Amino acid sequence: MTTATLDQAAEQLREQVIAWRCYLHEHPELSFHEEKTAQFVYDTLNSFGNLEVTRPTKTSVMARLIGAQPGKVLAMRADMDALPITEANTFAFVSKNQGVMHACGHDGHTSMLLAAAKxxxxxxxxxxxxxxxxxxxxxxxxxxGAEEMVAAGVMDGVDLVIGAHLWASMEFGKIGIVAGFLTNGRNQTE
Structure with missing residues (x-):
């Protein structure tokens, strides 16, 4: 698939990704309580086909796409939990769970990774x-939850990890990749 074809595939999913994000934003769940979120992700992934979808822990999800040829193992990761914050927005998709809000963009992270999986x-x-x-x-x-997921074996055999994260200063439509850590205040490769 060419870059142009990938761009077209992403553009065709735009409205679906927005709908996923709005749904997740309306239904935030706190850490270790992401039961409905995990079920939504699990069901959505199963609808795509070609994926082996599992629940390594009670509130996490893993999908494996095993290619037609041998090669390395790439893990792509997104977080799903929300924060104990009361949302003061008036959007149509405002949180329906009093005192819980996706204030860190995890609804977007989850939606982006669902799109990549699709x-x-x-x-x-x-x-x-x-x-x-x-x-x-x-x-x-x-x-x-990362510690629990690693203990459950999700990282066994993984060669490389990409973490999905929203970055407000990044130009729309661009992807940034940095070796090492990025959001902890220092770049470990320096």
């Missing part, structure tokens, strides 16, 4: 290796 699931025959889509629970509450 597009890539259609490309199974072109994939070398495996792509794992990791929907992490409890990112906001220490020690967080």
């Amino acid at each position: 597009i890539l699931s259609r490309m199974k025959d072109q994939i070398k290796g495996e792509v794992r889509f990791l929907f992490q629970h409890a990112e906001e509450l220490f020690p967080g």
Whole structure:
């Protein structure tokens, strides 16, 4: 698939991604309580085909896309939990869960990773290796859900990880990649 074709596939999903994000924004759940969110992600992933979808923990989801040819294992990760904040917005998709809000963009992260899974699931025959889509629970509450997911084996054999994250200063339509850490205030590659 060419870059232009990928761009077209992403554009065709634009309204669906917006709808996913709005739904998730309306139904936020706190860390370790993402039961409905995880079920929504699980059901959505299963609708794409070509994915092996599992629940490594009670409130996390993993989908594996095993390509037609051998190769490396790439993990793509998004967080799903919300914060204990009362939303004061008046959007049509404002939080319906009193005192809980997606104030950190995790609804967007989850929606973006769902879109990547949908597009890539259609490309199974072109994939070398495996792509794992990791929907992490409890990112906001220490020690967080990542520890549980790693203990459940989601990172076994993984060669590279990409974390989905919204970045307001990034130009629309662009993707930024940095080796090492980015959002902890320093770049570990320096």
